[in-house]
Amino acid sequence: xxxxxFLTCVNDTLYPDTGRAVxxxxxxxxxxxxxxxxxxxxxxxxxxxxxxxxxxxxxxxxAEVFGEYDAIVTPSGSCAAMVRELYPRLGxxxxxxxxxxxxxDALAPVVPKTYELTExxxxxxxxxxxxxxxxxxxxxxxxxxxxxxxxxxxxxxxLLEAVRGLELVELPGADECCxxxxxxxxxxxxxxxxxxxDKMRNAESTGAExxxxxxxxxxxxxxxxxxxxxxxxxxxxxxxxxxxxEEEPAR
Numbered sequence: 275x276x277x278x279x280f281l282t283c284v285n286d287t288l289y290p291d292t293g294r295a296v297x298x299x300x301x302x303x304x305x306x307x308x309x310x311x312x313x314x315x316x317x318x319x320x321x322x323x324x325x326x327x328x329x330x331x332x333x334x335x336x337a338e339v340f341g342e343y344d345a346i347v348t349p350s351g352s353c354a355a356m357v358r359e360l361y362p363r364l365g366x367x368x369x370x371x372x373x374x375x376x377x378x379d380a381l382a383p384v385v386p387k388t389y390e391l392t393e394x395x396x397x398x399x400x401x402x403x404x405x406x407x408x409x410x411x412x413x414x415x416x417x418x419x420x421x422x423x424x425x426x427x428x429x430x431x432x433l434l435e436a437v438r439g440l441e442l443v444e445l446p447g448a449d450e451c452c453x454x455x456x457x458x459x460x461x462x463x464x465x466x467x468x469x470x471x472d473k474m475r476n477a478e479s480t481g482a483e484x485x486x487x488x489x490x491x492x493x494x495x496x497x498x499x500x501x502x503x504x505x506x507x508x509x510x511x512x513x514x515x516x517x518x519x520e521e522e523p524a525r
Contacts, residue, residue: 275305275344275345276306276308276344276345277306277308277343277346277347278308278309278310278340278345278346278347279293279296279297279307279308279309279347279348280313280316280340280346280347280348280353280388281293281309281313281348281349282316282348282349282350282353283315283319284350284491284494285349285350285490288490288494289490289494289511291514292349292490292511292513292514293309293349295349295511295513295514295516295517295524296347296349296391296513296517297309298522299404299406299513299516299517300347302404302405302519303395303399303401303404307347308343310339310340312335312339313336313339314332314335314336314339315332316332316333316336316353316356317329317330317332317336318352318353318356318360318456319456319457321356321364322456322457323457326364326367329364330364330377333361333364333365333381334377334380334381336357336361336384337380337384340388341383341384344387345389345394345398346384346387346388347389347390347391347394348388348389348390348391349390349391349488349490349511349512350390350488350489350490350491351390351417351419351423351424351426351489352417352420352423352456352489352491354389354390354393354419354424355419355420355423355424357384357385357388358385358386358388358423358424359423361381361385362382364377364381365377365379365380365381365382366378390420390424390426391488391512391513392426392429392430392433392512393424393426393429395429395433395516396432397429402432402433402435403436404433404436405519406436406437406438406440406515406516406518407437407439407518407519407520407523408437408438408440408515408518408524409438409439409440410439410440410441410483410484411441411443411480411481411483411484412434412441412442412443412482412485412515413442413477413480413482413484413485413486414430414431414434414445414486414487414512415445415448415452415473415477415486415487415492415496416430416448416449416487417452417488417489418451418492420488420489421449430486430488434486434512434515437515437518440515443480443481443482444480445476445477445485446476446480447473447476450469450472450473451469452469452470452473452492452495453465453466453467453468453470453472453495454466454470454491454492454494454495456491459495466495467499470495470496470498470499471499473496473499474496474500474505474507477496477500477505477507478505478506482507483506483507483508484507484508484509484510484515485500485507485508485509486509486511486512486515487509487511487512488511488512488513489511490511493509493510493511494509496509497509510524510525
């Protein structure tokens, strides 16, 4: 199986350790991972802000870069949802506007083989115990795209529950949005900050050391909220927990 890592803009720019963790984890499970250097933004920010036509070249480029692989794995529920949920809409809209079949045809092959990391582990590799060790008290925040668009369900929790030394505690209001929402945080800063503060207080109430999620964009928002408030809870991406071992522990 030829597997490609779609790292995403946020991780590539701000959280490269998450990408390294994905590669270490998949290599440990016997999966060889390529990192196509030509990859760029998937167009999510453009699409969600209303620039649909400007998104099309980015989507087409994504299909060109990743089309030859058997599976495309990303440590981001929101970017996986962009490909799986919104690329088909993008292609069909272009077709409906009479601009030809080319975009829809180009996007169709990459849509079903794009996986968020926990989906790939559980559904494709068929594993929940990845051999991780992480002796910390953790609470899990299911981000909106993972929860609602991808329907990740209990996959992340099953993976966390199998980690040796990890104590998983329930997050109150887990299914509530953290307030990031990409450009929502910019356009509605006050509401976004209030939602982030609510999520932070819920995380603190669990007594957890770590707030875990499958999207660094949400963890960036919550991490900034917690840092400014002096919270004892710290944000950690699930990939870094699952990649952690006794020999190479995550913080």
